[in-house]
Amino acid sequence: MRLTRLTAYHVRIPLKHKVRHASHAREETDSLIVRCELDNGAIGWGEGLPRPYVTGETIDSVWSLLSESDLARQLSEPFDNLTQAIKRTEQVQLKVADDKNSFVERGCFGNSARCAIELSLLDAAARSEGVPLSRVTELLPEAFAIRESKSQVRYSAAITAMSPWATAVRAWKIRLYGFHQCKVKVGVADVDDADQLRRIRKILSASRVDLRIDANEAWTCANLESKLAPLRPFGITSLEQPVPHQQVAGLAKLRGHLGVPLMLDESLCSLTDAHRAIESGTCDLFNVRLSKCGGFVSSLRLAALAHQAGLGYQLGCQVGETGILSAAGRHFACSVANIRYLEGSYDRHLVRERLTVQDLTFVRRGLAPALVGPGLGIDIDESALQRVTVRHWEQQPTVRQPT
Ligand SMILES: [Mg+2]
Structure with a gap:
């Protein structure tokens, strides 16, 4: 070839x-x-x-x-x-x-x-x-310990910053759709996070939905504990990128007594970042995203490294992914074990042009099947x-x- x-x-x-x-x-x-x-x-x-x-x-x-x-x-x-x-x-x-x-x-x-x-x-x-693209996971020796073949996967829902009314509507949709996990964006100016989480939790009860938050670098090491304290009663299972990358080293000290596992996203873009995070003990989870991390193989390496270090990992996505990245993410998710949270395949709900003939959007409960056709298994x-x-x-x- x-x-x-x-x-x-x-x-x-x-x-x-x-x-x-x-x-x-x-x-x-x-x-x-x-x-x-x-x-x-x-x-x-x-x-x-x-x-x-x-x-x-x-x-x-x-x-x-x-x-x-x-x-x-x-x-x-x-x-x-x-x-x-x-x-x-x-x-x-x-x-x-x-x-x-x-x-x-x-x-x-x-x-x-x-x-x-x-x-x-x-x-x-x-x-x-x-062969399907997911075969890559079988071919990469480093990924040996995290291989698993799945016929379907289950995606998480997300709630971005919006008005109280729109948040309640979104939470109801998530409940009716039957999602088992939901990520909530926090730290946005003019939004009362505790108020939003209370509203969301009333609709998505703790027994029904696993709730986690992402602050997108909005807080600092100095105010992290006070920002997090009013949100902890809502049963949060992880906190993503609370502080700017420049302050990430400070998380090592805070991590032990926050009571919520920490996930790195903006501070976890390469193997260099991953090794630093492991050595300095700044997180409990990696947010691996294909585009951010440089592709399928480097994302596999990051997940394998997290596994080896006893950390968890999620497969995240970026706002605006078309069916091409949705398909690639599906191949990743269907071939990698123990992905703590899975994001992506929002196609029909988010982009006006998904660029693929096939509609890869998840269905009820966030479920979506493995793609079994050759390559990405899609047509443009x-x-x-x-x-x-x-x-x-x-x-x-x-x-x-x-x-
Ligand atoms: Mg994030």
């Missing part, structure tokens, strides 16, 4: 409603879609969502990163199978101009681009072999892709002439 064409699309997708949390509010998403074509005719797709407040990337910086990295040349060597395709994607070097950038030092700058490129090549390679709706494309470029590797 050999790459014959690589195409990148900057897409802008409107959301069905405004999504607000402590560090951002958005009504649309600027995302990167990558299409890769092999000489055997197989086509693969990938997606990445650059977020400046997570990995320091914007769609513009990702765009120049891609154009300047000569990817078609880097990926031009032939490969025989999915195992070799995994190796090939891990060798990709992105040309980062500013190496003083703290995200570069942490090894996460360009992760959304890495994710989009990686998924497209793995999708094409898995399609060529007639190319007219939908055209509707949302802002710009695109294409690279073809130079075919070396025999000498």
